[in-house]
Amino acid sequence: xxxxxxxxxxxxxxxxxxxxxxxxxxxxxxxxxxxxxxxxxxxxxxxxxxxxxxxxxxxxxxxxxxxxxxxxxxxxxxxxxxxxxxxxxxxxxxxxxxxxxxxxxxxxxxxxxxxxxxxxxxxxxxxxxxxxxxxxxxxxxxxxxxxxxxxxxxxxxxxxxxxxxxxxxxxxxxxxxxxxxxxxxxxxxxxxxxxxxxxxxxxxxxxxxxxxxxxxxxxxxxxxxxxxxxxxxxxxxxxxxxxxxxxxxxxxxxxxxxxxxxxxxxxxxxxxxxxxxxxxxxxxxxxxxxxxxxxxxxxxxxxxxxxxxxxxxxxxxxxxxxxxxxxxxxxxxxxxxxxxxxxxxxxxxxxxxxxxxxxxxxxxxxxxxxxxxxxxxxxxxxxxxxxxxxxxxxxxxxxxxxxxxxxxxxxxxxxxxxxxxxxxxxxxxxxxxxxxxxxxxxxxxxxxxxxxxxxxxxxxxxxxxxxxxxxxxxxxxxxxxxxxxxxxxxxxxxxxxxxxxxxxxx
Numbered sequence: 001x002x003x004x005x006x007x008x009x010x011x012x013x014x015x016x017x018x019x020x021x022x023x024x025x026x027x028x029x030x031x032x033x034x035x036x037x038x039x040x041x042x043x044x045x046x047x048x049x050x051x052x053x054x055x056x057x058x059x060x061x062x063x064x065x066x067x068x069x070x071x072x073x074x075x076x077x078x079x080x081x082x083x084x085x086x087x088x089x090x091x092x093x094x095x096x097x098x099x100x101x102x103x104x105x106x107x108x109x110x111x112x113x114x115x116x117x118x119x120x121x122x123x124x125x126x127x128x129x130x131x132x133x134x135x136x137x138x139x140x141x142x143x144x145x146x147x148x149x150x151x152x153x154x155x156x157x158x159x160x161x162x163x164x165x166x167x168x169x170x171x172x173x174x175x176x177x178x179x180x181x182x183x184x185x186x187x188x189x190x191x192x193x194x195x196x197x198x199x200x201x202x203x204x205x206x207x208x209x210x211x212x213x214x215x216x217x218x219x220x221x222x223x224x225x226x227x228x229x230x231x232x233x234x235x236x237x238x239x240x241x242x243x244x245x246x247x248x249x250x251x252x253x254x255x256x257x258x259x260x261x262x263x264x265x266x267x268x269x270x271x272x273x274x275x276x277x278x279x280x281x282x283x284x285x286x287x288x289x290x291x292x293x294x295x296x297x298x299x300x301x302x303x304x305x306x307x308x309x310x311x312x313x314x315x316x317x318x319x320x321x322x323x324x325x326x327x328x329x330x331x332x333x334x335x336x337x338x339x340x341x342x343x344x345x346x347x348x349x350x351x352x353x354x355x356x357x358x359x360x361x362x363x364x365x366x367x368x369x370x371x372x373x374x375x376x377x378x379x380x381x382x383x384x385x386x387x388x389x390x391x392x393x394x395x396x397x398x399x400x401x402x403x404x405x406x407x408x409x410x411x412x413x414x415x416x417x418x419x420x421x422x423x424x425x426x427x428x429x430x431x432x433x434x435x436x437x438x439x440x441x442x443x444x445x446x447x448x449x450x451x452x453x454x455x456x457x458x459x460x461x462x463x464x465x466x467x468x469x470x471x472x473x474x475x476x477x478x479x480x481x482x483x484x485x486x487x488x489x490x491x492x493x494x495x496x497x498x499x500x501x502x503x504x505x506x
Contacts, residue, residue, distance in 0.1 A: 019045065021083060021091045022306035025112075025120065027055035027098040028154025028178050028226065028275065030072070032079050033303040034086070042307065048082065050075045051271045054098040055155040055178035062103030069108055076115045088118060089314075092306050094131075095122045097155030097176065100403075121402035125172020129158035130319075130399055131305035133167045136224050138308050139300025148218040148290070151301055152227040152282050154178035154275070159209065161216050169216055170397075175205045177227050177279035185277050191257055195281055202285030210289045221292050224301040227279030230272050232297035237267025244295040246287050253280060309400070319400035324369050327398075331379040333372070337445055342371035345438035348455045352430070366405065367431045370412035374435060377413070390414030420495050430463050433497065437468060440484045451475075452504055465498045472503040 018037040034046040052075050057068020099122050113120055132151045149160040155176040161169040184198040232242045240248045256262050262273045345367055353360050377388030393410035415432040416439050451474035458465040475482045485501050492499045
């Protein structure tokens with residue numbers, strides 16, 4: 001990704017300019033990146049970063065302290081002003097390690113979304129690693145060599161081995177510069193002892209993945225984000241060059257010990273100084289565990305990866321489509337049956353989409369994926385396969401999907417048959433009903449002609465009435481389908497939804 005100042009980039013605006021924005025709500029900093037696409041190129045329009053130290057406020061019961069929550073929300077108020085001009089379809093807001101750890105009863109996410117006027121995607125550690133790798137690869141150019149990419153964040157450390165634009169191994173470890181600072185580098189701590197404990201702690205965290213990564217091997221090591229770029233900046237200011245080695249890390253650590261603080265380090269920003277020693281400890285442990293000789297610092301990372309992932313979605317190269325296709329193949333889903341159910345579900349959706357309150361396009365996409373995977377649980381057991389499918393989709397790694405998307409997909413698959421558990425979301429319930437009716441219609445798994453049907457639903461605050469009009473001749477010829485629909489009437493009644501089956505009028 002080429003980077004230019006906002007002033008220079010402003011002259012590039014044309015009628016076909018396409019602004020894209022990514023907001024990364026990290027455990028240490030909040031990063032906003034705004035780019036624009038001009039004639040196929042992505043160029044930086046604006047950047048903004050604030051040290052929020054979200055991980056500092058994470059309590060043992062999974063809530064945020066009032067002080068840190070206030071600090072973060074004030075930052076979001078400032079960022080929201082800059083985002084008002086961005087088309088919501090061209091914006092993604094992602095949350096990482098600290099937001100992953102928040103309990104459901106925390107009000108922070110809802111307050112933050114209210115300020116931004118946009119949903120926050122809480123992404124898994126491995127999804128974060130995938131996006132980091134995507135950003136690094138685009139920023140440094142396609143590298144045909146096998147490479148190790150390391151990103152030390154505020155609350156987690158991501159490790160990726162990949163080649164070209166394809167990650168081969170993805171890990172996210174529960175250690176970062178903010179969390180390690182809280183644990184080992186509190187005020188008045190003996191620095192030499194703190195370094196020793198932090199490095200040992202990081203080595204312990206790395207131990208379960210060390211041999212796997214060493215066995216896979218790599219030719220080139222790359223570091224991304226704040227800690228590693230700060231190390232490169234300090235090295236340069238100290239006349240040690242920008243290529244990171246074990247010797248340069250030792251030199252920097254000794255300088256800190258000699259001066260008994262990090263603030264005397266040349267080239268280190270004041271805002272980074274409080275967490276620098278902890279980040280340096282993690283990086284040292286990585287060099288030791290993985291026998292890294294040299295590491296190059298990259299300027300691109302998660303937010304750039306989010307931009308390119310968003311661009312891929314808009315160009316019909318959505319990684320989520322590939323994830324669904326891979327899962328369908330892996331769990332030997334009946335492709336023809338899934339296709340039949342999907343077509344009918346989407347036909348139903350097109351008839352009722354005007355009553356939806358969320359983004360119609362994203363809901364339609366979610367319903368299609370749910371139809372693709374509604375029988376994924378059959379690979380485990382036919383008995384209660386909808387529950388098996390829901391469990392799988394709730395717990396597996398799904399590249400491209402946020403936690404909320406994955407949870408919604410699991411809910412839809414879990415409610416597509418048998419007893420229904422009500423959901424807190426009216427639109428998810430609506431999609432679930434459309435999927436249920438489609439599965440019922442195709443229960444015979446036949447390629448016979450489909451009946452002529454129409455569907456209407458109420459448009460109130462809560463789904464309460466579904467009217468299915470269907471060719472009466474078809475029901476006479478398919479009595480089991482008629483019986484299935486009668487049973488469905490009873491099932492939906494249990495969650496206070498009235499399903500009425502009527503004859504389609506000529």
